[in-house]
Amino acid sequence: MPLRFFLRGRPEGRPARSEGSAGPDEGRAAPPTWSIVTQYSIGPVRYIIYRGGDGLPRLSVEEPEPVGEDRLLEIATGLSRPKDEAEEYLVRKHRSGYGKLYPLIIDPHIEEISYSGFSSNVAVIHKLYPSRWMLTSVSLTPEEADGLAIELARRANKAVSIASPYAEGLTAEGHRVSVSFMAEVSRFGSTFVIRKYPQKPFTIADLLASKTIDVVAAAYLWVIEEAQGFIVVSGSMGSGKTTVLQSLLSLLPPYVKVVTIEDTPELVVVGPLWDSLVTRPRVPGQEVQEVTLEDLLRFALRRRADYVVVGEVRGREGRLLAQAAASGYGALTTIHSDSPSGVLVRLSMEPIKLPRLFLESVKAIVQLGRTPGLGGKAVRRVREIAEVIEYEAVPVFKEGSSSSPNDIAERSHQLSWAADKLGIADVKTELKERAKFLESLAGRSVEELRAELTKFYMSRYGDVI
Numbered sequence: 001m002p003l004r005f006f007l008r009g010r011p012e013g014r015p016a017r018s019e020g021s022a023g024p025d026e027g028r029a030a031p032p033t034w035s036i037v038t039q040y041s042i043g044p045v046r047y048i049i050y051r052g053g054d055g056l057p058r059l060s061v062e063e064p065e066p067v068g069e070d071r072l073l074e075i076a077t078g079l080s081r082p083k084d085e086a087e088e089y090l091v092r093k094h095r096s097g098y099g100k101l102y103p104l105i106i107d108p109h110i111e112e113i114s115y116s117g118f119s120s121n122v123a124v125i126h127k128l129y130p131s132r133w134m135l136t137s138v139s140l141t142p143e144e145a146d147g148l149a150i151e152l153a154r155r156a157n158k159a160v161s162i163a164s165p166y167a168e169g170l171t172a173e174g175h176r177v178s179v180s181f182m183a184e185v186s187r188f189g190s191t192f193v194i195r196k197y198p199q200k201p202f203t204i205a206d207l208l209a210s211k212t213i214d215v216v217a218a219a220y221l222w223v224i225e226e227a228q229g230f231i232v233v234s235g236s237m238g239s240g241k242t243t244v245l246q247s248l249l250s251l252l253p254p255y256v257k258v259v260t261i262e263d264t265p266e267l268v269v270v271g272p273l274w275d276s277l278v279t280r281p282r283v284p285g286q287e288v289q290e291v292t293l294e295d296l297l298r299f300a301l302r303r304r305a306d307y308v309v310v311g312e313v314r315g316r317e318g319r320l321l322a323q324a325a326a327s328g329y330g331a332l333t334t335i336h337s338d339s340p341s342g343v344l345v346r347l348s349m350e351p352i353k354l355p356r357l358f359l360e361s362v363k364a365i366v367q368l369g370r371t372p373g374l375g376g377k378a379v380r381r382v383r384e385i386a387e388v389i390e391y392e393a394v395p396v397f398k399e400g401s402s403s404s405p406n407d408i409a410e411r412s413h414q415l416s417w418a419a420d421k422l423g424i425a426d427v428k429t430e431l432k433e434r435a436k437f438l439e440s441l442a443g444r445s446v447e448e449l450r451a452e453l454t455k456f457y458m459s460r461y462g463d464v465i
């Protein structure tokens with residue numbers, strides 16, 4: 001029995017720990033072929049997504065057979081060389097400090113990792129099933145969970161103990177970790193959540209390849225964005241708001257300065273003039289000044305930025321961002337809402353409480369949604385794009401309706417504003433040309449996208465930049 005139960009006693013009325021919730025066969029045998037949805041390998045590690053007996057997707061992780069500690073020590077100290085890829089992997093895992101979490105950390109398809117203590121199995125958010133948690137075959141004992149909680153806190157330059165039982169922060173790799181230690185604040189012992197920093201930035205080329213957005217709608221947003229319009233990306237949790245925001249940033253000219261402000265660093269600007277600012281939470285018991293989104297936004301406005309991007313607005317920083325947009329800054333952000341009209345309600349109410357006059361500084365609202373797809377996968381889509389006209393959200397684009405360049409140009413009020421600012425003579429022709437250009441980029445790499453965009457901007461503005 002774990003030592004902590006002798007020290008503290010089992011909490012009265014505490015439910016029994018759920019062992020092996022991901023299925024009794026996981027970690028012991030490969031899933032039956034008929035249940036496999038997809039599988040892939042990273043080095044010597046095999047990842048299998050399959051459906052369990054209850055029909056829910058699971059992730060099985062198959063690692064190389066372990067070798068003895070003596071053999072690992074020989075290789076790690078240089079006394080011996082690894083004989084194959086499997087031994088190289090096991091040494092990297094041993095050195096990483098992540099223990100059993102290592103195969104989940106190195107998998108770029110995994111966005112978040114969670115351990116709640118109630119189940120012995122670790123859960124993940126996987127890119128193939130982005131709107132739901134998926135149990136894995138990776139399981140932890142309470143003692144292993146305690147050790148990982150201490151290690152994750154250490155990686156974020158924090159410490160957890162019975163006296164200070166929770167912590168959150170950023171690791172050197174950029175991962176955001178949130179940790180609780182033993183049963184001080186969590187009924188089921190140590191817990192943690194790791195939100196992984198993306199290795200490769202998502203771009204408009206990826207968004208188009210996945211058919212998340214209509215190509216003409218993307219061209220419309222590009223024109224509004226280039227003219228430094230205020231764009232708000234809206235949707236529910238897991239709808240892909242940050243992904244769409246990231247994709248829009250990939251369209252910015254290479255010669256503009258962009259400041260991103262986030263609680264959790266997820267955005268990546270592929271360009272030399274990117275300034276990334278991250279909040280610092282207040283830590284109980286430590287004399288460290290809290291740095292909020294609002295603080296950083298005020299700071300950013302003194303840094304001669306062309307575009308200011310706030311990862312998500314929830315409070316007074318939304319009011320300050322709208323004021324910046326009204327002053328001529330390009331502005332982009334995300335917000336939780338289920339409709340464009342709901343965005344205006346949220347912006348108008350506490351704690352943001354944006355004055356009515358500033359509502360029209362919002363040039364476009366991008367509404368996202370999830371649609372059930374084949375095999376139960378959630379498909380993310382841009383459902384609607386609306387403009388704010390006389391304090392109301394007026395649709396310009398709706399999924400399933402006509403979205404030709406002519407239709408969008410005729411519905412839009414803001415395209416005329418953007419065309420005047422950019423010197424565009426015929427906005428319908430401009431949308432057609434940009435849509436054709438974007439279509440040619442679908443699925444291209446970050447480097448290819450950047451090269452083609454640079455050519456585009458140079459051909460348009462080469463004599464003035």
